[in-house]
Amino acid sequence: MDIGDCYVGWATDEDIRTRGASGGLVTAMLAAALEKGLVEAVVVLKKLGEFEAVPIVTSDPEEVKAAAGSMHSVPIVLSRYLDYGTKVALPAKPCDARATIEQAKRQQVDIDTTYIVGLNCGGTMHPAVTRKMLETVYKLDPEEIAGEEIDKGKLIFETKDGEEHAIKIDELEEEGYGRRESCQYCAVNIPTMADIACGNWGVVGDLAGKGTFVEINTEKGIKILQNAIDAGAVEITPADDKGKAIRAKVDGAMMKVAAAADEKYLAPIEGSHLDYYMNALADCINCGACKAVCPVCACGEGAKCTEFSSAADTYKMSLFHLVRFVHLMDSCIGCGQCTDVCPVDISLTHIYQRFARPMQEEFEYKPGMDMTTPPFFGVDLLEEGE
Amino acid sequence: MAEHDLYHLKKLITTPLYENYNLVNERRTIMESEEPRIGVFVCECGVNIGGYLDTQAVADYALTLPNVVHTKVNKFTCADSGQAEIQAGIKEHNLNRVVVASCTPRTHEPTFRACCKEAGVNPYQFEFVNIRDQCSWIHMWDWEGATAKAKDLVRMGVARSRLLEPLEESSVPVDQNVLVIGAGVAGMQAAIDFGDMGYNVYLVEKEPSIGGRMARFDKVFPTNDCSICILGPKMVEVARNKNINIMSYSEVTDVDGFVGNFEVTVLHKPRYLDTDICTGCGACQEVCPVELPSEFNENFGIRKAIYIPFPQAVPMRAVLDKDNCIGCKACEKACEAGAIRYDQEPIYEKLKVGVITVAVGMDAFDPLPHNNYGYGLYDNVITTMEFERLLNAAGPTGGHVVRPSDAVEPITVGFINCVGSRDVNENIYCSGGVCCMFSIKNAQLLKEKRPETNHYIFYMDIRSTMRGFEEAYNRARDLGVKFIRGKPVEITEKENGNIIVRVEDTLKGEIANVELDLLVLGTGLVPNEGISEMGSILKLPRSADGFLTELHPKLAPVDTTTDGVFVAGCAAGPRDIAYATAHGSATAGRATRLLSVGSAPIMGITARIDEDKCVVCGVCVDKCPYGVFEIVGTNGDRRINVVEALCKGCGTCVTACPTGALEQSHFKNDQVLAQVRNVFQYGGE
Amino acid sequence: MNENIFTTVCPGCSIACGMYVREKDDGTIDIDWRKDAVVNAGKLCRFGVRLSANLKNATSRVDGNEVEFSDAVTAAGKAIGDGAAFVSVGNTTCEEHLALMKLAESKGAVVNTGMGAFASIPAECHPTMGVGVPLDAIESAKKIVLFIDPYEQYPLLVRRILAAKKNGATVTAVGWKAVSLADENKTIDPANYGSELALDSDSVIIAEINPSTDPDRVMVLLNLAKATGAAIMFMKPFVNAVGCDLASKKTEQKSLDQIIAEINDGKIKTLVCLDSDLIEIMPDETAVREALGKLDNLIVITSRASAITDVAKIVVATEPLYKKAGTVVNAEGRVLVGSGDGTDGIDAVGTLIGQPADLFTELNSAVLATLGIDVVDERVVPAYEKPEYGAMDANPTADAVETALVYAGGPFFWNGIVDDNDFVEMNLDMVTANSLLKGIPVKITSDKGEVVIKYKVSDVAPGVVLSNVKLPMTTGMATSVTVSR
Amino acid sequence: MAEATATGTTSEEWQPKIVMFCCNWCSYGGADSAGMGRFQQPPTVRVIRVMCSGRMDPMFILNAFLEGADGVLFSGCHIGDCHYVNGNYKATIKYKFLKAMVNELGLEDERLKLDWISASEGERYANVVTEFTEQIKKVGPSPLKPEGVV
Secondary structure, three states: OOOOOEEEEEEOOHHHHHHOHHHHHHHHHHHHHHHOOOOOEEEEEEEEEOOEEEEEEEOOHHHHHHOOOOOOEOOOOHHHHOOOOOOEEEEEOHHHHHHHHHHHHOOOOOHHHEEEEEEOOOOOOOHHHHHHHHHHHHOOOHHHEEEEEEEOOEEEEEEOOOOEEEEEHHHHHHOOOOOOHHHHOOOOOOOOOOOEEEEOOOOOHHHOOOOEEEEEOOHHHHHHHHHHHHOOOEEEEEOOHHHHHHHHHHHHHHHHHHHHHHHHHOOOOOOOHHHHHHHHHOOOOOOOHHHHHOOOOOOOOOOHHHHOOOOOOOOOOOHHHHHHHHHHHOOOOOOOHHHHHOOOOOOHHHHHHHHHHHHHHHOOOOOOOOOOOOHHHOOOOHHHOO | OHHHHHHHHHHHHHHHHHHHOHHHHOOOOOOOOOOOOEEEEEEOOOOOOOOOOOHHHHHHHHHOOOOEEEEEEEOOOOOHHHHHHHHHHHHHHOOOEEEEEEOOHHHHHHHHHHHHHHOOOOHHHEEEEEOHHHHHOOOOOOHHHHHHHHHHHHHHHHHHHHHOOOOOOEEEEOOOEEEEEOOOHHHHHHHHHHHHOOOEEEEEOOOOOOOOHHHHOOEEOOOOEEHHHHHHHHHHHHHHOOOEEEEOOEEEEEEEEEOOEEEEEEEEOOOOEOOOOOOOOOHHHHHOOOEEEOOOOOOOOEEEOEEOOOOOOOOOOOEEOHHHOOOOOHHHHHOOOOOEOOOOOOEEEEEEEOEEEEOOOEEEOOOOOOOHHHEOOEOOEEEHHHHHHHHOOOOOOOOOOOOOOOOOOOOEEEEEEEEOOOOOOOOOOOOOOHHHHHHHHHHHHHHHHOOOOEEEEEEOOOOOOOOOHHHHHHHHHHHOOEEEEOOOOEEEEOOOOOEEEEEEEOOOOEEEEEEEOEEEEEEOEEEOOOHHHHHHHOOOOEOOOOOEOOOEOOOEOOEOOOOOEEEOHHHHOOOOHHHHHHHHHHHHHHHHHHHHHOEEEEOOOOEEEOOOOOOOOOHHHHHOOOOOEEEEOOHHHOEEEEOHHHOOOOOHHHHHOOOOOEEEOOOOHHHHHHHHOOOOOEOOO | OOOEEEEEEOOOOOOOOEEEEEEOOOOOEEEEEOOOOOOOOOOOOHHHHOHHHHOOEOOOEEOOEEOOHHHHHHHHHHHOOOOOEEEOOOOOOHHHHHHHHHHHHHOOOOEEOEOHHHHHOOHHHHHHHHOOOOHHHHHOOOEEEEOOOHHHHOHHHHHHHHHHHHOOOEEEEEOOEOOOOOOEEEOOOHHHHHHHHOOOOOEEEEEEOOOOOOHHHHHHHHHHHHHHOOEEEEEOOOOOHHHHHHHOOOOOOOEHHHHHHHHHOOOOOEEEEEOOOHHHHOOOHHHHHHHHHOOOEEEEEEOEOOHHHHHOOEEEEOOOHHHEOOEEEOOOOOEEEOOOOEOHHHHHHHHHOOOOOOHHHHHHHHHHHHHOOOOOOOOOOOOOOOOOOOOOOOOOOOOOOOOEEEEOOOHHHHOOOOOOOOEEEEOHHHHHHOOOOOOOOEEEEEOOEEEEEEEEEOOEOOOEEEEOOOOOOOOOOEEEOEEEO | OHHHHHOOOOOOOOOOOEEEEEEOOOHHHHHHHHHHOOOOOOOOEEEEEEOOHHHOOHHHHHHHHHHOOOEEEEEEOOOOOOOOOOHHHHHHHHHHHHHHHHHHHOOOHHHEEEEEOOOOOHHHHHHHHHHHHHHHHHHOOOOOOOOOEO
16 A cells, blocks of 8 residues: 555444445444544544534544544644644544644644544535525524435435425525635645545446445555554455546536635725725624634634734724734635634634635645644745845 | 774763752652732833833833732832832832833843842843834834833733742752863963962863964064964963863863763874884984875975974874874884884874863964965965964075075065955955055065065055054055055966055055065955854854854953853954953953852743643754753663753743653743734723 | 434524534433524524533522522421512513512512513504514514624624625614624714715614613614614514513613612512523623622522522522423514423412412413413514604713724623633734733733733724623723723 | 034924934944944834844834834844844845735835944944935825824
């Protein structure tokens, strides 16, 4: 097994294979990592509502197996749950993986003891928005939903009676439903930065729906998969070129969609930027949630953005935001968390991205894709020919 | 492999070092308990301030600011009378903060700090407001504007002083051993002075012998005495000095630690023979079949693969050039002492020293890359250093100056000055008259040796600045050396090897074509090739010219920005032998201040960390040029260890720290922000 | 390593935002965002975000000494005799409140929710005063009148009002401080509300009832709503104020001021407080401390360590709200349950009144009965009866003072927590008129004393010094003061 | 001093307020040299001294703007001359971020300037201040200036 190899794999355990999405490979791999002592803990997505799962840490393989089945969750801020150096494996959407890598750069996570099992992602949906969409657009009772998937540009809900209800995503998103805004313009669908990238794209033939396509990205990737194979938890077979091609095609299509959304949401600001930003932030109630959830912010309670700005400041904008803008210019991965938790519905991710994009392009630096030092932490700019 | 060893060794050195110096980390700040009581003293500086803005109005305004309990306008605050008024104010009003609005902290801060200290106010709770250089002197015709600005500046200063914390300057012990890097004339002088004062000196020289550049000169200006004749005895004196430990053919590869406590790693390059047994008899080089160009002789003449650097070498030991050794073992047979050791490995030695003198010297400018004046193209264009060796009785030609093309003794010889100096395409600086005097001296020496010869010196200006130089210049003129003021524009070679120099004689204002048998380039001085590495090892900044920067060009010419490290000789710029020797002694003098007291002060404005806030993200570790920070501990209990004694107080780490856990004492975030936040005010006063 | 996750509501105010509390092996807690929550879609204000930092659990005490829970209960049993007074403002579940009522009844007393307005306004108004309108209804209103500052007092209303604006609503704010999201900010004489505000049945009035609210102000608004047909919603500072109010019998209810007065008159010798810290809740802190000092027995049943637990004779410490079993009813009348299963408070009372262990089930069904529902579904707001009521003549007292320090309220204020609310606000004129220095704290003086505190320049009414933090030198929700450098 | 005021600048003309950060070793020295040389300049600049340009925290500069600064200058030793090896290199990184920040935020680009000034460049210091002041006068008062501050 080598870096760059692609396989299709599945869980040997029938129960996991049937319950888990596309063959339960990920679940089986995580459980095996725990059972064989490759890791001390695994992050699983505990289902707490019809449309909501939260990441929790467990050392119990049974709990891992129980969590089988793909669920959306918020980006995982690993360091919030675990001490540095804990041997851990986590299932990770591209943004989870990127967040984890950015935390590793800030010494909050030890990348050498962290196995990132990447999952393809076409975007996630906000539970509350999803419910509203089901009631108003699909005219379905949210409690009746059995499963969901995205296929050929359509968002398909399966109800408990086995019926499938499909609507074009574009239409939904036109009306402000569907995926989170940040997901709509996110162009990273395959977690190439993770140790191993898994997903159902590119699984063809009779394995379709029963197997997971995996690409090995690192030595750790080899370790965790080999460990599962040795444990007899999973079986794999080399992926064929047709599969690879299809996977690449899907990815390409998603990127085009993302590019379009980018044009739409991040179109240049008309008129005064300052007014735009002052209005956008006018309702801020200084709750600090955006910082608390930010996966690339390593700071604790005390941080420059909070320590030196106060609700008592008589400013036209809050120093808190301006300092955070600077700190995130090179590091914002656009995960969408800040927008999610903002109590006054400020589209924060959108704003951070507006500041981050030009900087990240100028430095040709894409946060979370590898362990490159963020430019702001750099020591010498002149190397880049100032 | 060796690289790995070195790395491993560094670890061995650094790890204990930091833990040993808790006394440094434990330096405490007395937390402010009492309410600030601030006194503001506004200086008139005669009319320098008082003449251009309303000092009394500034003082009155200051009194309306919170925590200001006393203000006074002084005629001259820095005068004894002014200082007396400050001290009286402190006593009378029980002040715990003092703000002086006068000139610049760069010159007067020490004065007022001392004044406050005497009166019982912590010197770090003194704040300086500059209303002269930044107000009265630059707004001389704007009375209102200057007064208003002065009030703002005072308000900012008061706001800052409110937050100033008392700091204690601590000190660290100073190890009594000394490191001198480079055994040229400057380094040797430093070593001798240190040694004579009774301190143990490690004198590290990368060449197989000490002596440096001077050992290669024939005679030295302006007195024209034989270079090796005066240097030789000095070299022997170094060797004989009980306190000097010569480490020849060795290099400093790493320096850790801080003033008084440097941990130095020295690489002893293998000579492939046992220096304790070798007698320097030279039998080995007699039998060695490998012939190579002799570096000592500027590649004129030959040396063997195993050789003794030069007749007066110290230590008088052979060295085997393994790269060119063919392994015939002839030398081993020839060596009666049986000193040859083909299997020698490099040795890394760890030294602990308190102070360091850097005297890594210079190189002569190399005209080859740009073929300046045809050098490298025409055989009969040579450099001064090459000429020196030809002239030298112990040189390759036994003192006969011959031209390379046909070994004929030249009749007409030309010298071009400022080659590679005062030249926008090479180095803009002047090499301090050194090359002027070289040419003059060499022309003169050859003329004296062979009166039939003619000499031309092409110069831009003659810089005969030091004592006896002008006389030497005149002597050369009297001898008939022709001086042509002009920078040669074209050099051509005739088939007989003669060189034609085309030059405008700017005094006569006419173009001259001078045919020469030999052309000598008066090459300037450039920084030693190893200087950039030495700079980074010692964390010393370098100036645009590439030489090391002294702490102050006039007032601290041998000190550097790194406490406990001093610079001597040409490492800090082109200079002649006398100057370099004086510098060598000067470093010994400066360094002894620390050695004799046995302790070195650590200034107060260093970085501090609040471990409750710190999340150990490690940004500071890379940002710090002095290696103040390191991550210690594992997993849960990881923390940043701060070695304040290494800190120079630039505060860059504080800027980088995202959490605000790092603070620079006396320049804390809220102290600077206090100034920012007092630039503006609401409505009227 | 494993984590416990509790689904619960934020104890900050009567919006009762849904949230998660993560509990690690070592007992440390951290909050998480419950995006599936119908009330707030997972969003939290600063109070919720910083809950884990500010939440301090109480410890059982008798005469200042730490004791076992059971011992504290026994001690309480001895101390609580006839003539004891009971207070529960609504910081706990309906079930616990009901339990306390059982205890009170057994001593021939009632449980006071302490809302003076309820005590002195006719009963037929109470349903309207109690349960407001669904938050979604705010979003679809055509006109919204705010008698509160949503940013400071009820931050999670802001997004609802903003949504309403997107849907074309106009927003008018009537208050001390200009509300930036309002289309117009007014200060109106209550007599002219009707004429100035031009409301109709598509309008929503949002106001607040807290223990110190002047009943006349409430009546004026009730009249306004009645006259215009506008919907009206009274927010409450306590998470389950509505639930406790619904569960309570209103007869003989006393306002907190009355209770303090009766303590001072020696009528009340024993006071039982259920998750109600009078020192924090009442504006005149010193007066309250004085009064409490005169009691023979101050018994506090609470989950939170706070000012009152330091002075109480007996502290019966119960589990924090996120661990409690039981129901909470928020300002819209929505019934919410968490995933906790703790019943300390109820067990305590159970022991005191000699009830069987399984008191909770009984109380729980009683609660559901009162609410007229069989099962709790947080996504459905039960239908509430809101009887007609007659117009009342009300003349709210205006504070006629030169400069008044006014309390804005807000979660941190009502919980006596100093967070980022440690400053006062006044307008630029007042700042320049008193030649205050920028960045230098202001001195505020009342005849009770002075404080030096940070200030912020903002668009507040002339003569008003607005405070979000409790200051020691105040005499009520508004205090006459002077400011100086 | 009557005659001095007579030739003083006209008070009607709007004078911007500029916050300037200087490193101790070079640009603060430059300010001193400007004084020594009596190089006249408009009284618009308020200098804040830090030890090294590397100490100039973006937070300081952003805060200066929020406070009402019409412009912010910051200055250190020329590249290669840093007293602390490479503090000014790090400053250039911060500056790059700040520039991008200020531009996206919609503050006029002219309001923020980094310029290296050595301790010997007194006249240059004065020129930099004078030119920057003129530049700011052209763009006018900062839109971020809070109401009522002077």
